[in-house]
Amino acid sequence: MKYLDFVLMIDKNNHPCCPINNGKARYLLKNDKAKIINHEPVVIQRIDDYKSENEIRDIFELKIDSGYLNIGFSVSDNQHEYLAGQVELLTKMKDRLYTRSTLRRGRRNRLRYRKNKNMDYKITNNPTYKNGNEDGWFAPSIEHKMESHIRLAKKIMSWIPVDKIILEVAKFDIQKLKADAEGKNISGKDYQNGEMKGYENAATYVRARDEYTCQICKDKKGKNALPGKIQVHHIIPRENGGSDIPSNLICLCPEHHQKAHDNHNNNKLFKELQERKIPTFYKDSTYMNIVRWELFGRLQELCETEIAYGYETKINRRNASLEKYHYTDAVCIKNFKDTTLTKTIYIVEQKRCNDRCMETFTDAKYIDSRDGKRKNGNQLAYIRLSNRPSARVTQKEYIDNQRIYREKKISPGKRTFVKHSYCLKSGDLIYINTGGHKGVFAEYVTAQKVKNGGYKILFTYEGQTVDNPSITLKSFEYEQLRENKCEKIKIVRTRRGMIYRSVDRLEYESLHRDQYDKKQKAS
Known part of the structure; x- marks a missing residue:
């Protein structure tokens, strides 16, 4: 199998052009005919009069191997594969939504008025309110995964002139999977006579x-x-x-x-x-049964889209003697044209740009009449006993009333809005110019406020000598960092949403051989 990498290119009007080889890209950059606008993957922009509409090229196909936890993608024509990789989708959507709803519920419960129980405020204040039962509504976790497919396709189409999208879909018989x-x-009436x-x-x-x-x-x-x-x-x-x-x-x-x-x-x-007893789940199969046609319809709005099926991909991959990974499945969708494959693949990680926590609540403080100590309202409240029959029990015999020990209120509860916004987000690339980590490119992890008013910047990089490397900046140095004028740290580039990380294809497959072995058994 031949491997070859390409540089992606757009013209000065931001229209995608045919990818070019590394030698031609170096020539354009050296002679000031282009500039680098993205590093991973490398994308250059022409600053001369070159126009994409004058190119004579083959049809470029974007192939997407849709999945519940991962998305495989590949862009190719009749000769070469130009871009390939896989997206690792965000999980724990339910936990984040629960955190947000808890904060909102607490805020609403602390309002200074009592709502009219006979009035539906959602309908009164918002006539277009939908309760989630209408056609076309999807759960937030499923909606997020579908939107991730759309964002991926749009980003790739801004780099490469995609003419057609080919989406692999599948319909799963979950009852038959369980029976197998x-x-x-299982057959006939057995489908109606479940366990x-x-x-x-x-x-x-x-x-x-x-x-x-x-x-x-x-x-x-x-x-x-x-x-x-x-x-x-x-x-x-x-x-x-x-x-x-x-x-x-x-x-x-x-x-x-x-x-x-x-x-x-x-x-x-x-x-x-x-x-x-470790159970088997069918979330991925259920997800594909729900979204396959909705996802096809949304991609159809971006570009001409075709449907392919998993059994075709499986045959094409085996005929091409390729191992089963998300990106190899993608290049084999519909048909495999014996193209050269990219030597570099991209593992795309999703990063949240902002936190949903809009405000926090500091509980009131009271004096405990039993020991005279200072305690907060949560400690002196209604507490459910450990021998309760359920988590939401309301019977008095299972509740310990600690509120009777509230003696004197020292401080009231207060709402604190999140006003501070850090100039760096998780995943941003920075250059360290001081201390024992001088001269390294690192990935920003988080920032912590210290007592003297400064900030502790935590980061990570390949081959680091300590577990949690960090640098402390004074308040004025941090203000300089906002404008990227700090001498200790330089912001190389910001990463938002989907973060592309380049990986050598053969090295990745050698390190993730167990993943291939598991998929080989499953297929």
């Missing part, structure tokens, strides 16, 4: 499946363990990607359920339950 995993055959037939929900089915008995007590006391008040436990928590499928649920008594969640799930029992 259990060694069963939960006759049960109201998954929790009811799991309790009946486990005979209303704690599975830990059953193992310790034998099969004659008495059934008691049974709770349903998630083997893989929902916050870690788990779901409500029966294979991820198990019956536990309140005592063992509490022990399984001790120390924020970092305990021996929790790990034993995961080793005992």
Whole structure:
């Protein structure tokens, strides 16, 4: 297989041109006919009278291997592949939305008036309000993944004159996948006679499946363990990607359920339950079934788009003797034209540009009448006991009222708005010009305010000698950094949204061989 890298190019009117080889790019830069506008991947802009519309070229195809956690992409014509890589999509969307909703809920609960319960404020103040049940609505996590596909396509089309987009889609029979995993055959009426037939929900089915008995007590006391008040436990928590499928649920008594969640799930029992029965999830299959045609329609608005299927890609990849990675799947979509492949691939990481935390709340302080110590409102509040039957219990016998010990209010609660904006964001590239790290290019991680009013800048770079390298800037030096005039640190370039990192293709495949082996077994 031949490998060859190219430099991407646009004209002075920002119209994409045919990629060129490294030698020609050096000639244009040396003779002041072009300038570098992007480093990874390298994109140059012509500053002479060269126009992209005068070029004679082949049809450029952008091939996208859509996925739940990763997106493979490849741009090629009949001779060469010009750009290839994979996007690592953001996860934990649910946690970020929950954090935002918690802050908003707390702010609304602290309003100085009581809302009219008989009035729907959402409809009154916003006649166009939608509650998420209308056609075309998608959950925020799914919407984000689809928008990531669109942003990727738009960025590539701003660098390369893409004439056609080819999107790989698939339709998965999840019930058949489950049956195959259990060694069963399924057909006809079997699709209507699922394992939960006759049960109201998954929790009811799991309790009946486990005979209303704690599975830990059953193992310790034998099969004659008495059934008691049974709770349903998630083997893989929902916050870690788990779901409500029966294979991820198990019956536990309140005592063992509490022990399984001790120390924020970092305990021996929790790990034993995961080793005992690790479920299989079908989130990626469900995602593809939901978005395939919606994604096709959105890409169709950008450019002519065609549909391809996974079985075609699999045949093309095997005929080309390529290993299974997201970017190799992408180049083999529809057909493989025996083109040269790029020696450099790009691993694209998504970085959040801003935090959703718009304000924070500092709780009020009180004197505890029992010991005279100063405590905040959360400590002297209604506290649910550890032996409660559920997390949202409201019965008095399961609640310890600590509010009665509030004696004197020392300070009121206050709302603090986030006003400070750091001049650097996570992922920005900086040059260190002082200290033991002098002369290195590093990636900015975060900034911390120190007591004297300065800032501690934390960064990372390849081959670093300490675990957490940092530099402390005085307040006036930090103000100089805002204008990139600080002598200690220079801002090389800012990175926002999707960050492209160049990697040698063969080196990456040698380091991620286990990924290939797993995919080889799956395919």
